[in-house]
Amino acid sequence: MVATTPSAPPSASPAAPAGVNSAAPAVVNVKINGIPVSIPAGTTILDAARQVQVKIPTLCKDEDLLPTAACGLCIVQIAGQPRMPRACCTPVVEGMDITTHSGALTDIRRTVLELLLSTHPSSCLTCGRNGTCELQALAADFGMRTENIKRIVTPIPPDNSTGSIIIDFTKCVKCGRCVQVCQEVQNVWALSFLDRGINTRMAPAGDITLAESPCVKCGQCSNHCPTGAIVENDETPAVWTALHDETKHCVVQIAPAVRVAIGEAFGLPPGANLTGKLYTVLRRLGFKAVFDTNFAADLTIMEEASEFIERFVHKRGQLPLITSCCPSWTDFMEKVHYDFIDNFSTAKSPQQMLGVLAKTYYAKKLGIDPAKMYVVSFMPCTAKKYELERTNEMYASGYIDVDIALTTRELARLIKQSGLDFLNLPDGEADSILGDYTGAGALFGVTGGVMEAALRTAYFFVTGKNLEKVEFESVRGLQGVKQAAVTINGTTIRVAVAHGLANVESVLEGVRAARTAGREPPVHFIEVMACPGGCIGGGGQPYGVNGEVRTKRAEGLYQHDRDRSVRLSHENPEIKRIYSDFLGQPLSHKAHELLHTRYTARPLYKR
Amino acid sequence: MLQILNRVARGRGEKGDTERLRAISKAMQKASLCGLGQTAPNPVLSALRYFEPEFKAYLEGGVSYARKMNANRPPEASVAEPANV
Ligand code: SF4
Numbered sequence: 001m002v003a004t005t006p007s008a009p010p011s012a013s014p015a016a017p018a019g020v021n022s023a024a025p026a027v028v029n030v031k032i033n034g035i036p037v038s039i040p041a042g043t044t045i046l047d048a049a050r051q052v053q054v055k056i057p058t059l060c061k062d063e064d065l066l067p068t069a070a071c072g073l074c075i076v077q078i079a080g081q082p083r084m085p086r087a088c089c090t091p092v093v094e095g096m097d098i099t100t101h102s103g104a105l106t107d108i109r110r111t112v113l114e115l116l117l118s119t120h121p122s123s124c125l126t127c128g129r130n131g132t133c134e135l136q137a138l139a140a141d142f143g144m145r146t147e148n149i150k151r152i153v154t155p156i157p158p159d160n161s162t163g164s165i166i167i168d169f170t171k172c173v174k175c176g177r178c179v180q181v182c183q184e185v186q187n188v189w190a191l192s193f194l195d196r197g198i199n200t201r202m203a204p205a206g207d208i209t210l211a212e213s214p215c216v217k218c219g220q221c222s223n224h225c226p227t228g229a230i231v232e233n234d235e236t237p238a239v240w241t242a243l244h245d246e247t248k249h250c251v252v253q254i255a256p257a258v259r260v261a262i263g264e265a266f267g268l269p270p271g272a273n274l275t276g277k278l279y280t281v282l283r284r285l286g287f288k289a290v291f292d293t294n295f296a297a298d299l300t301i302m303e304e305a306s307e308f309i310e311r312f313v314h315k316r317g318q319l320p321l322i323t324s325c326c327p328s329w330t331d332f333m334e335k336v337h338y339d340f341i342d343n344f345s346t347a348k349s350p351q352q353m354l355g356v357l358a359k360t361y362y363a364k365k366l367g368i369d370p371a372k373m374y375v376v377s378f379m380p381c382t383a384k385k386y387e388l389e390r391t392n393e394m395y396a397s398g399y400i401d402v403d404i405a406l407t408t409r410e411l412a413r414l415i416k417q418s419g420l421d422f423l424n425l426p427d428g429e430a431d432s433i434l435g436d437y438t439g440a441g442a443l444f445g446v447t448g449g450v451m452e453a454a455l456r457t458a459y460f461f462v463t464g465k466n467l468e469k470v471e472f473e474s475v476r477g478l479q480g481v482k483q484a485a486v487t488i489n490g491t492t493i494r495v496a497v498a499h500g501l502a503n504v505e506s507v508l509e510g511v512r513a514a515r516t517a518g519r520e521p522p523v524h525f526i527e528v529m530a531c532p533g534g535c536i537g538g539g540g541q542p543y544g545v546n547g548e549v550r551t552k553r554a555e556g557l558y559q560h561d562r563d564r565s566v567r568l569s570h571e572n573p574e575i576k577r578i579y580s581d582f583l584g585q586p587l588s589h590k591a592h593e594l595l596h597t598r599y600t601a602r603p604l605y606k607r
Numbered sequence: 608m609l610q611i612l613n614r615v616a617r618g619r620g621e622k623g624d625t626e627r628l629r630a631i632s633k634a635m636q637k638a639s640l641c642g643l644g645q646t647a648p649n650p651v652l653s654a655l656r657y658f659e660p661e662f663k664a665y666l667e668g669g670v671s672y673a674r675k676m677n678a679n680r681p682p683e684a685s686v687a688e689p690a691n692v
């Protein structure tokens with residue numbers, strides 16, 4: 001029997017609507033452009049205006065984040081007030097008579113925009129955000145045709161030290177979103193405001209490079225930056241070179257979260273599942289084999305669930321077991337929470353597992369020289385670029401296991417460059433031996449998914465039977481920390497799921513406290529994903545993410561899970577085959593050699 | 608603003624500079640978050656208000672006029688103080 005009891009604490013979700021005071025639902029009456037509106041007290045003018053179908057122009061405000069009130073574009077007029085307050089950070093007050101658009105407002109907004117443009121380089125054509133930049137869109141909407149104020153661009157050299165993201169300080173509009181994301185949502189504090197005036201820049205304290213800083217390469221800053229100041233390191237040219245190289249055997253994998261988000265770059269709503277079209281497009285791009293990271297996710301589950309059984313049932317090893325498939329999280333752990341190294345699952349991430357198996361198992365089966373193989377992965381994630389060379393174990397095949405990792409945004413670009421009519425392509429199939437996957441594997445892309453998939457298989461490992469109801473609703477949803485208790489055969493397993501690195505703290509503190517007091521750990525199994533929402537909200541995903549978009553992408557994956565005929569990792573026929581043909585069994589010597597890794601404490605500061 | 612004021616003071620002002628100064632000043636007054644920003648453009652606005660003819664003279668007279676006018680002043684002052692303040 002399985003009983004799940006959701007006991008999620010009302011934690012502060014990073015996606016909570018900013019500025020809305022949910023505790024006091026008192027309603028106030030205001031007028032916006034003459035239209036009367038009744039709206040909960042505490043709502044910002046910006047949100048209130050949406051109720052009357054008015055979109056006030058903004059630049060610095062991000063739906064995910066608290067207003068920084070940095071740009072001044074969202075100014076409005078309020079009858080009786082001489083100044084123009086900023087709509088993004090001004091709450092409505094009973095009786096306010098608000099004007100959102102007038103000649104005076106447009107004039108001043110234009111001047112504000114002119115001032116912004118006067119410190120911005122005019123390099124739109126070669127910018128990573130060409131076509132998606134919020135500043136560019138504003139300049140287009142406001143019809144900026146002349147440079148009225150002479151341009152002064154402070155020449156600060158870019159930071160491309162990480163290989164994952166690139167900061168071009170000259171394109172920064174000082175909105176502060178990246179700093180807020182890095183500090184408040186991710187709790188990493190790699191970025192902060194340095195210097196003053198036109199020399200202001202968002203950089204690691206002490207002017208060190210990003211690579212030397214605590215940065216975990218999650219890319220959330222790049223995902224929230226309105227301009228091209230922080231972008232992923234675009235590696236599409238390298239993929240074309242490899243594809244056109246006759247001597248190379250190029251194979252490819254796509255991560256679970258990519259398929260439900262890539263459509264957004266082609267005008268589809270979030271959550272649209274394009275798995276079949278992705279297979280076709282990749283094949284037509286020239287990849288010799290198309291694999292699915294979901295297959296490797298199933299494999300990760302086999303290894304991780306076995307590790308859990310080892311630790312929980314056979315009492316060999318530390319509890320709680322902590323998931324390790326998110327490279328930003330492992331990086332963060334090695335830097336900050338290294339007292340948990342022994343708790344970490346040694347299982348590699350699905351990306352790395354697939355890479356090593358492509359260059360060993362697949363290469364051997366097909367008689368291909370692994371030296372000639374080139375493994376490309378498409379990930380929702382900028383940290384996956386960093387993961388490729390994380391440790392020596394990432395070369396377990398004798399070569400670099402995955403040659404290159406690109407983000408969803410780069411994949412969209414690659415497809416657009418190819419001229420293929422992506423949305424009208426027929427659906428294709430993945431290639432055998434590393435391509436079949438279960439619904440459980442698909443769930444890896446969303447917060448709680450690894451936990452859910454692992455519990456499905458752990459239940460089987462303990463009882464020898466499959467679950468009747470495979471869904472674990474209590475680990476779904478966007479609350480920052482989710483907790484649940486699962487009873488298997490009379491034993492209760494307590495699990496916790498955290499996403500957004502700032503939410504990890506409270507979970508780990510509980511474990512530390514129990515450890516110091518010599519008590520049983522409060523939880524047995526912890527899943528952590530660095531990005532809010534998990535990989536569906538990854539730093540390399542299409543722009544414009546907010547709580548609603550995350551929910552829709554997650555729903556896309558849940559639907560995908562429901563649609564799969566096999567929904568349990570251990571039932572995947574290709575997984576069964578790889579164990580019988582190649583790996584032996586989970587945690588075998590061979591599995592350890594190829595599928596597991598190790599961690600090293602790399603304390604940043606002596607605290 | 609400093610950039611514009613400086614170039615006017617050097618006799619290298621451009622057509623529309625007074626309007627530009629007014630527009631930026633107004634945006635600062637109306638749209639600044641704090642009192643500092645809201646009042647910072649006041650000296651520029653009063654200069655424009657009481658010494659508009661001087662601004663015109665500098666704009667029309669060009670470099671030679673500015674040189675003549677600035678000759679009696681210490682060099683830094685002539686740059687920092689565009690009009691006869
Ligand atoms: S990649 Fe993540 S950790 Fe690094 S600076 Fe950006 S938000 Fe911070």
Ligand code: SF4
Nearest residue numbers: 172173175176178225
């Ligand atoms: S780097 Fe981007 S997100 Fe950060 S302050 Fe500058 S414009 Fe804003």
Ligand code: SF4
Nearest residue numbers: 326381530531535538
């Ligand atoms: S949550 Fe996913 S997308 Fe985000 S850093 Fe981790 S692995 Fe990458």
Ligand code: FES
Nearest residue numbers: 060071072074088
């Ligand atoms: S959006 Fe309100 S100040 Fe920038």
